[in-house]
Amino acid sequence: PPAPPADPLGALAPAPAEDAPVPGLEPADLTGEQAGATIRSIAEVEAVAGDKLEGTLHEVETTTLNADGAIIKQNVKGTLTVNNPSADDRIYDIDVLLDNIESTDIGGEHVSVDELEPSKNHTMSYKVNGKQMMTLRERLDTNPSRSQERSLSVAINEDPGAIAMELEVENLSTVELHDVVVTRPLAEQMHFEMVGGADLDDGVITWTVGRLQPGEKQSLSLEGTISVSSTKAIKAGKATATYNADATVSSMAFRELDAFCRGFTYMRVREDERPDNWKCQAIFENRSSFAVDLTKLQVRMKGSDDLLFDIHDVDQDVTPNGKWESEERVVMAQSEPDFTYELVYTVLPRAVQTSEGSMTLEEKKLDVLEADVEKSYSTGSLRSYRNQKVQATMKLTNKGSAPINLMRVTDDIPGLFEAPSADQLTIKLDGKALDDDQFKVEMVEGTTLEKEHRSPDGQGHTMTLTIGTRGPLGLKPKKSIEISYPLVAPDPSPANERVDAPARIEFSAERFGPICTREPTATPSVKVVHNRRNFSAGKQAIPLGGKGRYEVLILFENNGDTALSDLYINDVLPAQFEIKDWEMKNGDGKRDDVTMTSEDGEGGLHIVWHVPKVEKGERLEVSFDIKGSGEVDAEALNRFHGVHFGDEIESEDLPAIESEEEATDAEATEEASSDDVEVKEETAPAMKFREDMLLRVMEAAGIDVAHRDEFVVFAAGYDHDDNGYLKKAELEDAAKAWNEQHADGEEAPAEEASAEEASAEEAPAEESAEEASEPEAAPEESASDAAEEKACMICNTMNAADASVCSACGYTFTE
Known part of the structure; x- marks a missing residue:
């Protein structure tokens, strides 16, 4: 500030009310001389008695960082405060000069305040951009056994998985940081063993770092486990670090801080004993409660350019209500000399620059690996000794929150099947076929997973399938991948009573991340069914009382391994006979679901009984009465006219099969x-x-x-x-x-259905x-031929005379 007026009492006169300065704190490009007092340390200032001019720069940093310590969002707010701590005295003509304002929006390096009444202060807010004092980093790894890359996925397993965490703080500034503390709340699924410098209380890790020198780094490494029971992504928690510093984040600092208080300067002049010699002394009186720093005093005699006093930065501060006296100087003059002087002083400044910071890491989510695996065969049973095809299908549905990017499938191919080729394999991701270079197939002899229920027909094969060979598979949550291929059983033997075909799928979200292993919810199993048709059938006409009356019995017994559908029992009555009553019975009584149809045909009345189903082991008896006249051919009356039936019906304990079905x-x-x-x-x-x-x-x-x-x-x-x-x-x-x-509506030409073709x-x-x-159509057989062989009543195949079972159809001969 400029020196006070030359009038020694002028400084004590109050200013007129209309000219009283209005307090304000705004940047100003004021010109003129500032006190230029040296900004001293707090300890030096505190050692001087009296009130001081208090100037404070305080900045508060709030920052969000990513895990690598890079800034995502930062907010640094600063406050410039000028305070008058005196309870009695005001200060005025306050000047603030600042250094390093480039990263702030304060507007200028010179800030002025007109005056501050006792116990008053004024503040000015500003913002800071592009500066950082400290950074925090965190490294999480859910598969620490693999050092190539860190991973952030976890798998649901019975046992907890390993997890490693490293926290690191680094001082990026040129000043010491103190009171550095890192806190890290843990997800409830995480459990860590504490090491030196860290404490765990109520699920929160507290790492007290203390002081960090410029450029210094410190880190904390912890190892633990993570237990996962849900497919929902795990919020890992946010690490936070706080610090304090005796400097600003922006590096802005006070260069000068000065103000005037109640004080004045005058010259004491007295004549020496020798005439015309005058002893002169400069005196400064401090009439306030402040400590005053005298920074400059220059005194001249009027009309002379020579300096009587040229004093800079007086060593002694002027205490409250104290005074300072210069040494005496002798001036030769015939009359009392007159002086001009320039005095520069300031209330002793107390300048403080501080900052505090809080930085929080962006929270990471640990995605969970989980999937449902299904494997099925298109049939659960095969017929013995027949070449059959089975379609194998394996489906994996992503049930977790992590994408599945790599899969390894181990699939047992049982020994009753031939090994499929790679080009028979179809892999569809969410309905779209994968490119051939995105998967790799390997086939080796022998099954790997199944140890008990193996096929006796061969050692089988193990198919190993790697999916995601070219790049990440990208199977998103709730999406599915399906693998299908045909299997051929060329000649399955009946010894395959139970053959299991397990599979195992290992999958991960990251190349070096944890692996989740799943097996199908149900392992497909096949068995070979050795069913053979075996039935007995026959007919007998028994004479009843009265001429031309007969009771006819027809027998059919299903002795095979399966039930039969749509049984048709055929009979032909000679033209001179008519049927009276009929019924069909089994072991449980009369069958009510049987229908009979009849029509005239060649040789007599053609009768057909339709039975919807004949159970395994079921015996049917058809009985009816006939009456006729004329000559009776006993052989024709007792001749069995056969049965035919539809498909075989597997018993309920057998799964459906897709092998060929034959009807006989x-x-x-x-x-x-x-x-x-x-x-x-x-x-x-x-x-x-x-x-x-x-x-x-x-x-x-x-x-x-x-x-x-x-x-x-x-x-x-x-x-x-x-x-x-x-x-x-x-x-x-x-x-x-x-x-x-x-x-x-177009029909084939009539000539295509010619009479000649129709007759065929x-x-x-x-x-x-x-x-x-008809008797005339039957060839005569010699007695010797009849003794050597006999014809089957069912299929007419000739068998040895002593055969009990037909070699072609299995019919059991009756005596």
């Missing part, structure tokens, strides 16, 4: 065995089927029988299991497709059997 007709006569025929026409494929089943399907579908041969050729394309035999379901599929193809159709088994029953 059984006829007692020579013609009965012709129900399963091979189409003879050169234009037709070599395909087998049941003629009656074919005709029934065509009739149900509304297909004219005139198109039989064309339909047979067409139906050959619907042999789904490629076994050369058309089942009912396959015939129905073909009929449906036939009608769709001919839906435009084989007669129904019943008619053939009736024809065979």
Whole structure:
């Protein structure tokens, strides 16, 4: 500030009310001389008695960092405060000069305040950008055994997984930091062992660092475990560090801080004993409670440029209500000399620069690995000694919160199957096929996982499949990946009573992250069913009282391994006979679900009984009375005209199978065995089927029988299991497709169904059997031939005379 007026009493006169300065604290480009007092240390200032001019720069940092210590969000607010601590005296003409203001928005390096009344202060706020005193870093690793890369995924396992955490603080400033403390709350799933310098209390780690020298780093390493029981991502917690410093974050500092108080300067002049010699002394009186620092005093005699006194930065501070006296100087003058002087002083400044900071790391989430695995075979059972196909499917659904980027599949291929080739494998990620270079298939002999239920047919294979070879797989939560491939069982033996096909899938979110291992919720199992058809059938006509009356008994017993569907029992009555009553019984009584149809045909009345289902071990008896007249052929009356039936029905304890299903007709006569025929026409494929089943399907579908041969050729394309035999379901599929193809109403030309082709159709088994029953059609057999062999009543195959079971169909001969 400028020196006070020359009038010694002028400083004591109060200013007029209208000229009183208005307090304010604003940046100003004021010119003029400042006191230039040296900013002393707090200890030096405190050693001087009296009030001081208090100037404070205080900055508060609040920062959010990422785990590597880089700033995500920062807010540094500063406050410049000028305080008058005196209870009695005001200060005025206050000047603040600042250094290093570049990173602030304070507006200028010179700030002035007009005056401050006793016990008053004024503040000025500002902001700081681009400065940082300290940083905090954290390194989490959920798979510390792999040092290549840190990972942040965890797997749900029975045992807790390993986890490592390292905290690091670094002083980025040029001053010492003190009171450095790091706190780190832990997720409830985490458990760490404490080391020196760290304490754990109520789930919070407290690491007291203390002091950090410029550029110094300190770190804390902890190891522990993490237990995961839920698929929800785990919030790992936020680490926070705090610090204090005796400097500002922005590096801004006081260069000068000065103000005037009540004080004045005057000259004491007295004449020496020698005439015209005057002793002169400069005096400064402090009339306030402040300590005063005299920084400059220059005194001249009026009219002279020579300095009588040239004093800079007086060593002694002027205490409250004290005074300072200079040494005496002798001036020669004929009269009392007159002086001009310049005095610069200030209230002793007490300048403080401080900062405090708090930084918090962005919270990390630990994603959880979890998945459901399903493996299935398209069938659970296979027929013995038949080449069959099975479709294997494995599906993994991401049930966790972490993406699955790498998978390794270990899959047992049982020994009754041939090993699939790599090009038969199909892998779909969320319905879209993976590129071939994104997975790798390896096949080795021998199963790996299954130890007990293995196939005796061979040692099997282990398929190892790595998915994600080119790059991250990217299977997001709730999405699925499906692996499918065909298996061929070329010749399964009955010894395969139970064969298990386990699998294991290991998957991870990161290349070096923890691995989660899962197995299918249910292991597919197959068994070989060794079913063989075995039944007994026969017919006997018993004479009753009265001429031409007979009771007829027909027997059918299912001795096979499975139930039979759609049993048809056939019989032919000679033309001169008529049926009176009939009933069908089994071991439980009368069967009410049986229907009988009859129609006149060649050889007599053709009768068919339809039984929907015959259980395994079930015995059926049909009994009815007939009455007739005329000559009776006993052999024709006792001739059994055969049965035929549909598909075999597996028992309930067997799973559904997709192997080929065969149906067999059984006829007692020579013609009965012709129900399963091979189409003879050169234009037709070599395909087998049941003629009656074919005709029934065509009739149900509304297909004219005139198109039989064309339909047979067409139906050959619907042999789904490629076994050369058309089942009912396959015939129905073909009929449906036939009608769709001919839906435009166009019909095949009539000439395609020529009379010649129509005549090629084989007669129904019943008619053939009736024809065979006519005495004149039966060839005579010599007694010697009859003694050597006999014909089966069911399939007409010739067997040895002493055979008890038919070698072709398994029919049991009755005595």
